[in-house]
Amino acid sequence: MAGREFELIYRHLGLFGAGSQVSLGVGDDGAVLTLPPNSELVVSSDSLVEGTHFPELTLPEYVATRAIAAAASDLAAMAADPLAMTLALTLPEPDELWLHSFSQGVERCVEALALPLVGGDLTRGPLSVTVTVMGSVPTGCAMKRSGAEPGDRLCVTHTLGDAAAGLALIMGQLPRDIEVPLEDEEFLEARFYQPTARMEWVPWLREHAHAAIDISDGLLADTEHIADASGCACTIDSTALPLSPALSRFDQALKVDWALAGGDDYELAVAVPPGVVLPPELRQVGEFHEGSGVQCDYRPNARKGFDHFGA
């Protein structure tokens, strides 16, 4: 019965369609949304696949929190206000318990990010989630990767490398002689499973920044995207990287590798023009200048960013 598929969606995902911008939520052929006056629509889609982007047997709640944060951080990087999202879930079997846990993660994100869920598609197949996020910006105010200029400072919104360390812990890939206190382990794994899309920076970015990107492939790789798009170079100072206390306990080789080349933090890398006073939470890690490419005093051993089709 086709009805069962719809029932599953409505029961678990149809609750989250509220918000003044939502004229019509889940349950029709499409949702209907209202944009603020004089604004443009920003849209981005991201897929997470089991075994590629998250380990098998990941708690369903965390599948949701990672997938939604990965997509929503693109809105933050475009300096867009949240409007709504749709979510396409592919699941091997209908599973009420799985969906219940998943929907808890969705609900937390909907509230934390003010991003109502207005469309759901549930299909049978290998586990994957595709989240499409929509946001709005005042016309002409979308923040592009191409706006960085020589003299701009490269800044990041929070500590880096935590998610990569968390993933190494989850996967049991750390050298055997490393002991990690339980509270650090919990912190690092939470940074992987429950990243924070930095929507709170949107007003500041719109007023002050030249360019931004969310760090999904690692600071080096994503800074290169800004530098290439902007036609300039960037030098990163590895000693300036903000590291969490939990990450600081690790050997230099591990922690700097993770902070430079580990992806999945979903923090923002921002090009801030000279003269703008940096808020204390925003940490400068480099500077843009004439030329091309990204230079760094430290060369990580880890591969540069996560490549789904890499070696």
Add this chain to the structure above:
Amino acid sequence: MAGREFELIYRHLGLFGAGSQVSLGVGDDGAVLTLPPNSELVVSSDSLVEGTHFPELTLPEYVATRAIAAAASDLAAMAADPLAMTLALTLPEPDELWLHSFSQGVERCVEALALPLVGGDLTRGPLSVTVTVMGSVPTGCAMKRSGAEPGDRLCVTHTLGDAAAGLALIMGQLPRDIEVPLEDEEFLEARFYQPTARMEWVPWLREHAHAAIDISDGLLADTEHIADASGCACTIDSTALPLSPALSRFDQALKVDWALAGGDDYELAVAVPPGVVLPPELRQVGEFHEGSGVQCDYRPNARKGFDHFGA
């Protein structure tokens, strides 16, 4: 190298970002789109999974044409003008030939539907495609499932059952004694592989119709969605179903089953109020009245619509 993933996307899917409504296409954290004045945004996401929604070894071009038509027909059913789409593709291995064929299908749909592709995500995993379509309607004019009223006629935009027959041919599921001429086979398979999203009906729907849905689960199942949402009943006349010449050759039991219960045609079922003159292409197949549920003089043997989580 993360760059390779991006190169694959840009080379094959980054070409389709044109259109006056596209302020910024593929290549940044998100696309930026402009809606017409005094309009609302309509959005819908659909996933197709290999083995669930299309047979293994389907020509990649047809994976694209089916996935995009399935999503775009939701815009038609909402009476929305096309704005843009994003496409998230999960592929087991990077494969230039596969992507080349797939992108040909994408390009054909972009042109035929005036639906520029403004965002792409390419990940490694079991083959699936999620298409998110965006459209616009004048504020308050979105066509809902809930608008049908007693006295409305149930009409469809084209012949029904062709796609289900095409799938049976593709899967070799027909009784051995049935011979199908090559030209009929090609026609029916094309109706499955290359369905047409009925965007051309949008202006007429907006002016005349009460409710609409795209027929993905079969006429009976999808009419039930309209009837339930509208709080009325509908009676379908199986002798009025429009059948293509190719389908008409089949036995009564097969062809009426397919037309009533086979999904995948992506034609529109429309509730048209009394007094509206029906264009000749629009075929009346039933009538709405007081009550609940869908009645039909013929009870199909096939299961009612395609259910991804059914038995």
